[in-house]
Amino acid sequence: MRTIPIERLDVAQETAPPTAVADPGHRYVRVVLVGSPNVGKSSLFQRLTGHYATVSNYPGTSVELTRSHAHLGPVACEIVDTPGLHSLLPSTEEERVTRRVLLGGEADVVVHVIDAKNVALQLPLTLQLLEVGRPLVVALNIADEAERLGVDIACDALAERLGVPVVPVVAIKGKGIAELRQAVLAALQTPAPMLPEYGNGVGQAIQQMHGRLGGTYAADRTAVGALLLQGDAEVEALVEATEADRGQDVKRTRDFLVTNLGAPAPYRVAAERQRAATALLQGVVRHRTAPNHRVADVLGRALSRPLFGLPALFLILYVGLYQFVGVFGGGTVVGWLEHTVFEQGLNPLLERLFAGIPWEPVRALYVGEYGLLTLGVRYAVAIILPIVGAFFLFFSILEDSGYFPRLALLLDRGFKQLGLSGRAVIPMVLGFACDTMATMVTRTLETRRERVLATLLLALAVPCSAQLGVILALLAGSPLALGTWIIAITGSFLLVGWLGGKILPGTSAPFQMEVPPLRRPRLANVLLKTVTRMQWYFLEVLPLFLLASVILWALDQTGLFRLIVAGMGPLLGALGLPESTAQVFLLGFFRRDYGAAGLFDLSRSGALDAIQIAVAAVTLTLFVPCVAQFLMMFKERGPKTAFGMLAFITPFAFGVGFVVNLVLRSFV
Amino acid sequence: MTATTTMLTCWYCRKPFAEDRAQPACQACPVSTGCRYVHCPHCGYENPIEPAWLGKLKSWLKFDEAR
Numbered sequence: 097m098r099t100i101p102i103e104r105l106d107v108a109q110e111t112a113p114p115t116a117v118a119d120p121g122h123r124y125v126r127v128v129l130v131g132s133p134n135v136g137k138s139s140l141f142q143r144l145t146g147h148y149a150t151v152s153n154y155p156g157t158s159v160e161l162t163r164s165h166a167h168l169g170p171v172a173c174e175i176v177d178t179p180g181l182h183s184l185l186p187s188t189e190e191e192r193v194t195r196r197v198l199l200g201g202e203a204d205v206v207v208h209v210i211d212a213k214n215v216a217l218q219l220p221l222t223l224q225l226l227e228v229g230r231p232l233v234v235a236l237n238i239a240d241e242a243e244r245l246g247v248d249i250a251c252d253a254l255a256e257r258l259g260v261p262v263v264p265v266v267a268i269k270g271k272g273i274a275e276l277r278q279a280v281l282a283a284l285q286t287p288a289p290m291l292p293e294y295g296n297g298v299g300q301a302i303q304q305m306h307g308r309l310g311g312t313y314a315a316d317r318t319a320v321g322a323l324l325l326q327g328d329a330e331v332e333a334l335v336e337a338t339e340a341d342r343g344q345d346v347k348r349t350r351d352f353l354v355t356n357l358g359a360p361a362p363y364r365v366a367a368e369r370q371r372a373a374t375a376l377l378q379g380v381v382r383h384r385t386a387p388n389h390r391v392a393d394v395l396g397r398a399l400s401r402p403l404f405g406l407p408a409l410f411l412i413l414y415v416g417l418y419q420f421v422g423v424f425g426g427g428t429v430v431g432w433l434e435h436t437v438f439e440q441g442l443n444p445l446l447e448r449l450f451a452g453i454p455w456e457p458v459r460a461l462y463v464g465e466y467g468l469l470t471l472g473v474r475y476a477v478a479i480i481l482p483i484v485g486a487f488f489l490f491f492s493i494l495e496d497s498g499y500f501p502r503l504a505l506l507l508d509r510g511f512k513q514l515g516l517s518g519r520a521v522i523p524m525v526l527g528f529a530c531d532t533m534a535t536m537v538t539r540t541l542e543t544r545r546e547r548v549l550a551t552l553l554l555a556l557a558v559p560c561s562a563q564l565g566v567i568l569a570l571l572a573g574s575p576l577a578l579g580t581w582i583i584a585i586t587g588s589f590l591l592v593g594w595l596g597g598k599i600l601p602g603t604s605a606p607f608q609m610e611v612p613p614l615r616r617p618r619l620a621n622v623l624l625k626t627v628t629r630m631q632w633y634f635l636e637v638l639p640l641f642l643l644a645s646v647i648l649w650a651l652d653q654t655g656l657f658r659l660i661v662a663g664m665g666p667l668l669g670a671l672g673l674p675e676s677t678a679q680v681f682l683l684g685f686f687r688r689d690y691g692a693a694g695l696f697d698l699s700r701s702g703a704l705d706a707i708q709i710a711v712a713a714v715t716l717t718l719f720v721p722c723v724a725q726f727l728m729m730f731k732e733r734g735p736k737t738a739f740g741m742l743a744f745i746t747p748f749a750f751g752v753g754f755v756v757n758l759v760l761r762s763f764v
Numbered sequence: 765m766t767a768t769t770t771m772l773t774c775w776y777c778r779k780p781f782a783e784d785r786a787q788p789a790c791q792a793c794p795v796s797t798g799c800r801y802v803h804c805p806h807c808g809y810e811n812p813i814e815p816a817w818l819g820k821l822k823s824w825l826k827f828d829e830a831r
Contacts, residue, residue: 145771148770148771495775496775498778526810534810537810612778625812628814632801
């Protein structure tokens with residue numbers, strides 16, 4: 097093993113900015129992070145390096161390695177994040193690449209990242225890494241979770257037995273990172289780690305292989321010998337190429353030793369490593385009965401169980417969606433913006449500004465009924481933005497707390513009745529933000545049946561954030577309309593989902609997911625997420641609103657608008673709606689939120705009674721998705737399915753609206 | 765292929781991922797040009813890319829999102 101004196105290293109100033117330039121000459125100390133999948137390597141990588149990384153394919157493969165530069169104290173380093181590795185005897189292309197990095201001598205220091213909760217399962221890989229002969233540091237990640245689950249690890253004792261530093265870290269929280277940096281620096285100064293001792297003939301066999309190999313290898317011959325003994329074809333080719341004349345001799349020795357081991361060599365070696373690992377951990381790892389009564393843990397579990405989870409869900413929806421988004425966002429804030437800012441401030445100013453334009457059509461383009469400023473900008477700024485802002489704030493609080501994965505677990509059983517799984521909660525939740533993007537996310541569902549069903553339910557009965565917020569604001573003053581809307585939309589979702597689950601062939605996939613801990617949302621995180629979403633939403637929505645305003649203005653100026661409204665008259669009449677609502681449905685086809693804003697505006701002008709509001713809100717929510725969502729359905733599910741869904745949704749929405757009108761007119 | 769990329773943390777499962785490793789869902793999107801969202805390779809969740817001005821503000825304030 098090589099020991100690199102600190103003096104010979106590139107010493108960078110602490111203040112020097114890290115660079116993301118690749119390092120062909122290997123002038124830096126290269127620290128390679130290795131570990132099984134899902135142990136937090138990437139979290140640790142991010143913690144050690146920061147915001148930027150370089151991703152490149154390993155030569156000759158499509159497997160990617162992530163690299164970045166950092167400074168460990170005064171030492172300039174390149175940190176390499178490798179694909180997950182269970183053993184040095186690889187079974188996947190990703191594992192093969194990680195092994196090549198290790199056996200190719202690229203690492204000056206190897207950091208073995210272990211999930212502290214499962215140290216016994218991952219220690220055999222540590223032993224294999226010791227065989228490689230590079231300076232090694234063991235990072236026991238997620239140490240806080242392990243402690244909470246009652247796993248106590250005596251790190252000093254383990255370090256003494258392994259002969260390498262063992263550092264407990266919590267990468268996601270940045271705990272233990274300074275100690276890990278110190279350990280990596282110290283590892284560069286220490287001699288080669290001790291090789292593990294194996295019994296039952298395995299240790300002797302590996303030693304004999306080691307003695308027989310005479311060539312120069314980037315890794316210690318112990319690792320090469322062990323892999324040769326286990327029949328690894330790639331290492332066999334490497335040995336043949338390196339040993340040249342001695343190749344046949346090495347091969348004969350290997351065959352002799354394998355025969356002597358009796359059972360299949362890969363199994364014997366792996367079993368002996370596991371036995372050695374278990375022996376090493378004797379007295380080092382202690383399992384106590386975990387009290388696990390942390391409030392967040394108890395609450396987290398309860399939220400994913402129906403008895404507590406469902407009432408909690410209804411409370412969250414009532415307080416968050418109805419009171420905060422609907423009543424506060426859609427009522428108080430929109431009211432202030434409309435009356436104080438627009439009606440008293442901006443509108444008179446704009447009217448004076450455009451009064452000088454002598455051509456009525458041009459004036460109408462800006463400040464007319466469908467004007468860019470009076471319709472497009474006012475809808476976007478005064479109606480949609482405050483409602484969407486309130487929704488995104490509420491959404492970000494739930495997101496940052498870790499509630500959504502628990503919602504997925506809670507709804508898994510119910511979703512199975514609809515032919516979906518808890519995994520479908522992700523597109524459904526995202527649908528409440530934007531149905532178009534959520535339709536794209538349905539591709540992450542495992543079976544075609546789930547993808548088709550989720551796409552249909554998103555198009556039919558999941559209103560987007562702005563539509564939902566506007567409708568809640570609209571219905572907040574009328575319990576009859578609100579109750580009708582909830583029953584109609586929930587009923588449609590469940591009925592169509594249940595029928596779809598029965599009719600569509602196939603099965604739903606099993607659902608498993610790692611649930612992050614429940615935590616108190618951080619104000620800064622919540623604001624960051626809300627502002628990010630609001631910025632992108634506004635930039636996306638404003639041009640489309642302006643474009644739709646221009647199209648409506650053109651239709652109005654050419655008289656086509658009146659023809660369309662007259663054409664829709666009988667249909668709207670059957671629903672008990674006035675002709676003026678035709679505009680709402682036209683706007684809704686451009687964008688769902690635009691239509692909802694139109695309905696909101698119409699309702700505020702006093703043109704609709706409570707029943708008409710309920711009928712229009714139900715029909716508009718179930719009505720065909722907006723243009724963008726339909727295009728996405730077309731792309732994701734193909735033309736046949738997309739047009740099939742459109743053919744189902746349009747009559748279904750108007751049919752439900754018709755029934756709602758009939759029932760309410762008969763009984764109220 | 766080599767590219768400098770940003771490390772992101774998924775807002776749903778909280779696992780980190782390189783922006784380049786996000787699911788290539790954008791090809792299917794009709795508004796993919798200038799898309800401001802990436803999908804987590806672990807769970808598929810759609811994460812908005814934070815605006816540049818917020819990134820600068822965060823580094824100026826030394827704000828650490830993962831903590």
